[in-house]
Amino acid sequence: MTTTAYRTCPLCEAACGLTLTLNDHNRVTSVRGDNQDPFSQGFLCPKGASLGQLDEDPDRLTTPLVRKGDQWREVGWDEAFRVVEAGIREVIDTHGRQALALYFGNPTYHTMAGFMYRQALTEISGTRNIYSAATADQMPKHVSCGLMFGDPFAVAVPDLDRTDYLLVLGANPMVSNGSLCVAPDFPRRLKDLRKRGGKLVVIDPRRTRTAEVADEHNFIQPGTDPFLLFGIVNTLFTEHLVKAGDTVSGVEVAGIEELRRMAEEFPSELVAPICKVPAETIRRLARELSSAPTAAVYARIGTCTAEFGTLAQWLVDAINVLTGNFDKAGGVMFAKTAALEIFRTGQPFSTGKFRSRVRGLPEVNGELPVATLADEIETPGEGQVRALLAIAGNPVLSAPNGPRLDPALANLDMMVCVDPYLNETTKHADVILPPPRMLQSAHWDFLVQIIMVRNYARYSEPVLPLRPDQYHEHDILARLFLILAGMGADTGADTAHEMVVGQLLEGLTSAPGSPVAGTDPAELRAGLEGTGPDLFLDALLKFGGYGLTLDSVRKQPHGIDLGPLQPRFHELVCTASGKLELAPAALVDDVERLRARMKRPSPELVLIGRRHLRSNNSWLHNVPALVGGSNRCTLQINPADVARYGLGAHALIRSATGELEVTLEPVDSIMPGVVSLPHGWGHDGTTQSVAAKEPGVNVNTLTGDTAVDTPSGNAILNGVPVTISPLLTE
Numbered sequence: 001m002t003t004t005a006y007r008t009c010p011l012c013e014a015a016c017g018l019t020l021t022l023n024d025h026n027r028v029t030s031v032r033g034d035n036q037d038p039f040s041q042g043f044l045c046p047k048g049a050s051l052g053q054l055d056e057d058p059d060r061l062t063t064p065l066v067r068k069g070d071q072w073r074e075v076g077w078d079e080a081f082r083v084v085e086a087g088i089r090e091v092i093d094t095h096g097r098q099a100l101a102l103y104f105g106n107p108t109y110h111t112m113a114g115f116m117y118r119q120a121l122t123e124i125s126g127t128r129n130i131y132s133a134a135t136a137d138q139m140p141k142h143v144s145c146g147l148m149f150g151d152p153f154a155v156a157v158p159d160l161d162r163t164d165y166l167l168v169l170g171a172n173p174m175v176s177n178g179s180l181c182v183a184p185d186f187p188r189r190l191k192d193l194r195k196r197g198g199k200l201v202v203i204d205p206r207r208t209r210t211a212e213v214a215d216e217h218n219f220i221q222p223g224t225d226p227f228l229l230f231g232i233v234n235t236l237f238t239e240h241l242v243k244a245g246d247t248v249s250g251v252e253v254a255g256i257e258e259l260r261r262m263a264e265e266f267p268s269e270l271v272a273p274i275c276k277v278p279a280e281t282i283r284r285l286a287r288e289l290s291s292a293p294t295a296a297v298y299a300r301i302g303t304c305t306a307e308f309g310t311l312a313q314w315l316v317d318a319i320n321v322l323t324g325n326f327d328k329a330g331g332v333m334f335a336k337t338a339a340l341e342i343f344r345t346g347q348p349f350s351t352g353k354f355r356s357r358v359r360g361l362p363e364v365n366g367e368l369p370v371a372t373l374a375d376e377i378e379t380p381g382e383g384q385v386r387a388l389l390a391i392a393g394n395p396v397l398s399a400p401n402g403p404r405l406d407p408a409l410a411n412l413d414m415m416v417c418v419d420p421y422l423n424e425t426t427k428h429a430d431v432i433l434p435p436p437r438m439l440q441s442a443h444w445d446f447l448v449q450i451i452m453v454r455n456y457a458r459y460s461e462p463v464l465p466l467r468p469d470q471y472h473e474h475d476i477l478a479r480l481f482l483i484l485a486g487m488g489a490d491t492g493a494d495t496a497h498e499m500v501v502g503q504l505l506e507g508l509t510s511a512p513g514s515p516v517a518g519t520d521p522a523e524l525r526a527g528l529e530g531t532g533p534d535l536f537l538d539a540l541l542k543f544g545g546y547g548l549t550l551d552s553v554r555k556q557p558h559g560i561d562l563g564p565l566q567p568r569f570h571e572l573v574c575t576a577s578g579k580l581e582l583a584p585a586a587l588v589d590d591v592e593r594l595r596a597r598m599k600r601p602s603p604e605l606v607l608i609g610r611r612h613l614r615s616n617n618s619w620l621h622n623v624p625a626l627v628g629g630s631n632r633c634t635l636q637i638n639p640a641d642v643a644r645y646g647l648g649a650h651a652l653i654r655s656a657t658g659e660l661e662v663t664l665e666p667v668d669s670i671m672p673g674v675v676s677l678p679h680g681w682g683h684d685g686t687t688q689s690v691a692a693k694e695p696g697v698n699v700n701t702l703t704g705d706t707a708v709d710t711p712s713g714n715a716i717l718n719g720v721p722v723t724i725s726p727l728l729t730e
C-alpha cells in the first residue's frame with residue numbers, strides 16, 4: 001500500500017508543488033513535481049527530488065540535547081525548557097535584557113512557525129540585539145524600497161511571464177531558482193521569454209548558467225553595479241529616453257530632476273573603465289530598456305551583498321520607473337498575498353531608531369547588522385551580549401568573518417539553538433531544541449507570497465504525524481516566548497499561541513478604518529479554526545483580500561491561482577510625502593561613497609560567491625545524492641590568473657580578514673581578476689556524517705565584518721579584495 005501526499009517544497013523561494021509517494025512504513029519512495037499545481041506545473045529541481053532523503057536524514061536530531069562541557073546529554077522536552085529558562089533567567093536577572101541576542105536564520109522565512117513567532121519573540125525579548133540572515137542577504141533591497149516607496153516590503157518583482165526585456169544583474173536563477181522573485185521553473189520562464197521574441201541580458205562577473213541561456217552576457221567588475229546603473233540613468237536623460245510621467249499608478253513621482261543632476265556625474269565614458277562594461281554597451285542597454293514595449297531590471301545577491309548594495313537596488317528601481325515600467329504589466333509589479341499583509345505598517349520607513357552599542361550602527365527593520373554580532377559578544381561593558389537564542393541559522397558559516405563567531409559563541413554564558421542539526425554553530429549551544437521533520441509540519445509561505453510573479457496560494461497539511469516524543473517547531477517557539485515573557489518553562493504552548501493571535505485580533509479591531517473596527521476580539525477568535533500557526537493563518541486569510549479561509553485552502557491541496565499581478569503601487573506607497581521618491585536624501589548622501597570609489601583603482605584580484613544547483617546555504621551537504629560532482633567547494637579562477645600567479649592545483653588565498661588553502665578550478669567562464677568560492681562549506685564539529693567527509697572551507701574566513709553597506713548595514717560578501725599565491729608544499 002502506498003499513499004500520495006501533496007506538499008509545497010519548503011527549501012527555496014520557488015515554492016514548487018510536489019507529489020510525494022510514501023510506503024507502509026511512512027518512508028518517502030518518490031518525489032515528483034505536482035502536475036496539477038497551477039504555478040509550478042510539475043517542475044521540481046534536484047533538491048526537491050531529494051526532499052524525502054533530506055527529511056529522513058538519520059543524522060537529524062530527534063531529542064533535545066543539553067551540553068555539559070563537551071558532553072551532550074539527551075533529555076526530555078520539559079527538562080530542556082527548564083534548563084533554557086534557568087540559563088536565560090540568570091543572564092537577564094544579572095545583566096538585563098540587552099545581554100540577550102536573537103538570531104533568525106534563513107529557514108525562519110519559510111516555516112509557518114518562523115513567521116508567527118519572529119516578531120512575537122523579538123518584542124517579548126525586550127532586547128535591541130536582534131540579528132538575522134537578512135543583513136547577509138537582502139537588507140539593501142528593503143532599505144531602498146523603504147526610502148523610495150515608504151514600505152520596506154514593497155518589493156517589486158519582474159513580471160517575468162509578460163515582459164519583453166529582462167536585464168538581470170548579480171542573480172543566477174537557473175541555479176538559485178530565483179530570489180525576491182518567486183517563479184517556479186525559472187528556466188522554462190526564461191526560455192518562454194525568448195520564444196516570444198523577448199531579450200534576456202545578464203550582467204555577472206561569471207558566465208553563469210543564466211548567462212548561457214541569455215541573448216547577451218557582459219562581465220562586470222564586482223561591486224561596481226551602481227556605476228553601470230548610473231551610466232544607464234545618465235543615458236536615459238541625455239538621450240531623452242525617459243518615459244516616466246509625473247505620476248505612476250496615480251502616485252506623484254518626486255526627485256526626478258535631482259536624480260538627473262546626480263547622474264550627470266556618471267556618464268557612460270566615465271563609468272565604463274570602473275565597471276568594465278564598455279560605454280557603448282551601457283548606452284545601448286539604456287536605449288533597449290527604453291524602447292522595448294515592456295522591460296524589467298532585476299538584481300539580486302551579487303548586487304545586494306556588495307559595497308554599494310543599497311545604491312544598486314535604488315538605481316534598479318529608478319530605471320524601472322524612468323523607462324515607464326514600474327507597476328505595469330510586463331515591467332516590475334507587486335504581488336498581493338492571500339493572507340493579510342500584516343508586516344506592512346503603512347508608516348513611512350526610517351532607520352536608526354536605535355544604534356548598536358559597540359559600533360553605533362543604525363537599526364534597520366528593527367534589527368542590527370549580523371556583521372556586528374561578534375563585537376557585541378566580545379566587547380565588555382553594560383549591554384554586552386551574554387546569551388544567544390539562534391533559530392534556524394548557522395552564522396559561523398554564513399556571517400561575514402564567521403570564524404570570529406566561533407570562539408565568541410563558545411564564551412557565551414548561555415546559548416539556545418532551535419535546529420535539526422548539531423553543526424558549526426549549534427555545537428556551541430547549551431541546549432539544542434530540534435524541530436520535527438519538514439513533512440511533519442504544515443506549510444504556508446507567508447512571506448514568499450509577496451514576491452511571486454503571479455498571485456498564488458497553497459497550503460500543505462502535515463504529511464506525517466508527530467511521534468509522542470516530538471515537538472512542533474511552533475510549540476518550541478511558543479515555549480521560548482513564554483520563558484522570555486517570564487511566564488515560566490512549564491506553561492503550555494497554547495497559551496502563547498492564544499496570546500499572539502489575541503494580539504493580532506486586538507490590533508485589527510482597534511485599527512481605524514479596519515472592517516472589523518470596534519468588534520470584540522473574542523468574537524473574532526471564536527470564529528477561527530486550528531491551533532498555532534493554522535489559527536494565525538485562518539485569521540489572516542479571513543482578513544485577506546481573496547475571501548479564503550483555512551478550510552477553503554485545505555480543500556485545494558494543489559494550490560490556488562489568484563491571477564496575474566495587478567497594478568497596486570497606490571495601495572502600498574507610504575512615504576512621508578505620499579510620493580514615489582526617486583532621490584531619497586539618505587541615498588543621495590550615500591552617493592558620496594561612490595564618488596570616493598571613483599578615485600580608487602579596482603583591486604588586482606577580488607573574491608565573489610557562487611551557488612550550486614544541488615545545495616542550499618550550509619545545510620544540504622548531508623544528502624549523498626546532492627553532494628559530489630559539480631557541487632564542490634573549489635575556487636574558480638580564470639586560467640590567465642593561474643598562469644599569472646604561477647599556481648598549481650591548490651593555492652593560498654588571503655584577505656584583510658583571513659586566509660584559506662583552496663583547491664583551484666580553472667574556468668574561462670570567470671573574468672580575469674575575479675575568483676569565486678561558494679559559501680556554506682567548512683564543515684567542522686558537525687554530526688552530519690556525509691558533510692563531514694567533504695568539509696570544504698568556510699569562505700567567510702575571508703569576508704570582513706568591519707565594513708558594511710552604509711545605509712543597510714548589510715555584509716559585503718562580493719568584491720572582497722584578496723591576494724593569491726602558490727602553496728609552498730606544491
Ligand SMILES: Nc1nc2c(c(=O)[nH]1)N[C@H]1C(S)=C(S)[C@@H](COP(=O)(O)OP(=O)(O)OC[C@H]3O[C@@H](n4cnc5c(=O)[nH]c(N)nc54)[C@H](O)[C@@H]3O)O[C@H]1N2
Nearest residue numbers: 105106133136137392393394395398418609617618619679
Ligand atoms: N560568503 C557568503 N556568505 C553568505 C552568502 C553568500 O552568498 N556568500 N549568502 C547569504 C545568504 S543569502 C543567506 S540567506 C545566509 C543564510 O544564513 P543562515 O540562515 O545563518 O544559514 P543557513 O545555512 O541557511 O542555516 C540554516 C540553519 O537552519 C537549520 N534548519 C533547516 N531547516 C530548519 C527548520 O525547519 N527549522 C529550524 N529551526 N532550523 C532549520 C539548518 O540545519 C541550518 O543550521 O547566508 C549568507 N551568507
Ligand SMILES: Nc1nc2c(c(=O)[nH]1)N[C@H]1C(S)=C(S)[C@@H](COP(=O)(O)OP(=O)(O)OC[C@H]3O[C@@H](n4cnc5c(=O)[nH]c(N)nc54)[C@H](O)[C@@H]3O)O[C@H]1N2
Nearest residue numbers: 170171172176179222223300301302612613615616617718
Ligand atoms: N541551489 C541553490 N539555490 C539557492 C540557494 C543555494 O544556496 N543554492 N540559496 C538561496 C538563497 S538564501 C538566496 S538569497 C538565493 C540567491 O539567489 P541569487 O541571487 O540568484 O544567487 P547566486 O546564485 O548567488 O547569484 C548571484 C550572482 O551574482 C554574481 N555576482 C557576484 N558579484 C557580483 C557583482 O558585484 N555584480 C554583479 N552584477 N554580479 C555579481 C555571482 O557571480 C552570481 O552569479 O538563492 C536561493 N536559492
Ligand code: SF4
Nearest residue numbers: 009012015016045048
Ligand atoms: S526549485 Fe527545488 S528547492 Fe526550490 S522549491 Fe522547487 S523543488 Fe524545492
Ligand SMILES: [Mo]
Nearest residue numbers: 106133137138
Ligand atoms: Mo538568502
